[in-house]
Amino acid sequence: MRIGFSVPQFGPFADPDRTSAMCAALEALGCHSLWAADRLLAPVVPAEGYPGGTMPLRYGTHLDPLLALGVAAAATERVRLGSSTLNALWQPPLVLARALTTLDLISHGRLDVGIGLGWMREEYEATGVPWQGRGARLEETLDVLDAVWRSERVVHTGPLWTIAESTVLPKPVQRPGPPILLGGFTPHALERVGRRADGWLAASMPLPYLDGLWAVATEAAEKAGRDPAVLRRVFRVNPEVTAVEADAAETHRRGTVRQICDHLKVMCSAETDEVLVDLQLTTDSPEEYLDLAAAFMAELA
Template sequence: MRIGFSVPQFGPFADPGRAGALCTALEALGCHSLWVADRLLAPLTPPEGYPGGPMPARYGTHLDPLLALGVAAAATERVRLGSSTLNALWQPPLVLARALTTLDLISRGRLEVGLGLGWMREEYEAAAVPWQGRGARLEETLDVLEAVWRSGTVAHTGRLWTIPPSTVLPKPVQRPRPPLLLGGFTPFALERVGRRADGWLAASMPLPYFDGLWAVAREAAERAGRDPAALRRVFRVNAHVTTAEADPAETHQRGTVRQICDHLRTMCRADTDEVLVDLQLTTDSPEEFLDLAGRFTAELTGG
């Protein structure tokens, strides 16, 4: 099992200097990866669909995910650097490809490209991006990224975007491209993971729900002539850490450190599986963040 943590970027952690120092300290703990998330705004009227109840107020204070990842790249030397998830549709795909390529170069080939569609209609409206047709827009975005990252001349003609035959350099350090992971929790999203991605940006969840979704990805990979066993999984947990033991039905996201880790261990069944522990909603200071990160690392590694 690989262990990753969130890049500090929300609420009291939305400070580049503090984020850089914490990333250096998290790498020193021995984690495998660091991950950014993506929020544009926090509506004053609660949005529909936020998983797990009201949307946390601290999501209204945030650092840009790609710039925060640049801070993390400068503050570290070894860890992988990813996005879980970057909302792929809020900028033209050619612009997105340039930013991601630059991050792969800055980090010397440590980038994990994690993309998703998001869930909040208000953010799409604020970004002037259509809510309808998100899946088709993501498919063409992936087409453009692939075209830009391949060697040679770049060209694309699609329903939404056209790129004339052009030179687009430099290319990413990682060839043929950085690893591509996709988020989502619908059968359509998991079918796309199996057909197009290197893995799934999943979440800690009840096992029956997880098994049903993962079966969709595996079957889609087989239909596409791909090896399902090669697909990776990164299990995000927005940990709500308690001092007293929680109801066993809630331990996929809430409970003591040991309870949450026990559930994560039941989900991680392959050597390439990874957990992403986001501590920004359960801690308020760098000292508390690092202390809890150390406890999760010790519990998950047995050290």
């Protein structure tokens, strides 16, 4: 099992100097990775509601995920750096490819690209990107990233974007490109993971739900002639840490540190499985964040 934490970037942690110092401290704890999230705005009353309850107020204060990863890259030497989850459709894929390539170069090949579709219509409206057709837009975005990273002469003609035959340099340190992990919790999203991604940005969840979704990805990988065993899984948890034990049915998201970690250990059935513990909604200060991170490290390691 690999152990990762969130890059501090929301609410009271939305300060680049604080982010830098905390990333260095998290690396010193011995974790494997650090992951930045993506939030563009926080509507006072989200039209679709918020998955799992009420949107945290601190999501209205945030650092840009790619720039936050640049800060993390400069502050660390060893840990992998990823996005969980980057809403990749808010910018043209060629622009995105340039930014991700630069991050891979800055980090000397430590970047993992985690991409999702998001869930909030207001963010799409604010960026002028259509809500409908997101799946097709993501497919073509992946096509462009692949073309930019793999080809000496980049050319692309698709329904949304056209790139004339061009030189696009430099290339990423990682060849043929940084690993791409995709988010999502629908059968169609898992089919896409199996068909063309390097892994799945998942979440801590009850095991029967996990088994059903993962079966879709493995079947899709086999149909595409790919080895399902090489697919990575990163299980995010935004824990509600309690002082007393919670009900066993809730430990995928709520309970003592030991309860939450015990559930994560059961979920991680392969050596390449990874947990991502996001403590930004659970703590209010760097000291509290790092103390709790150390407690999770002790239980998980």
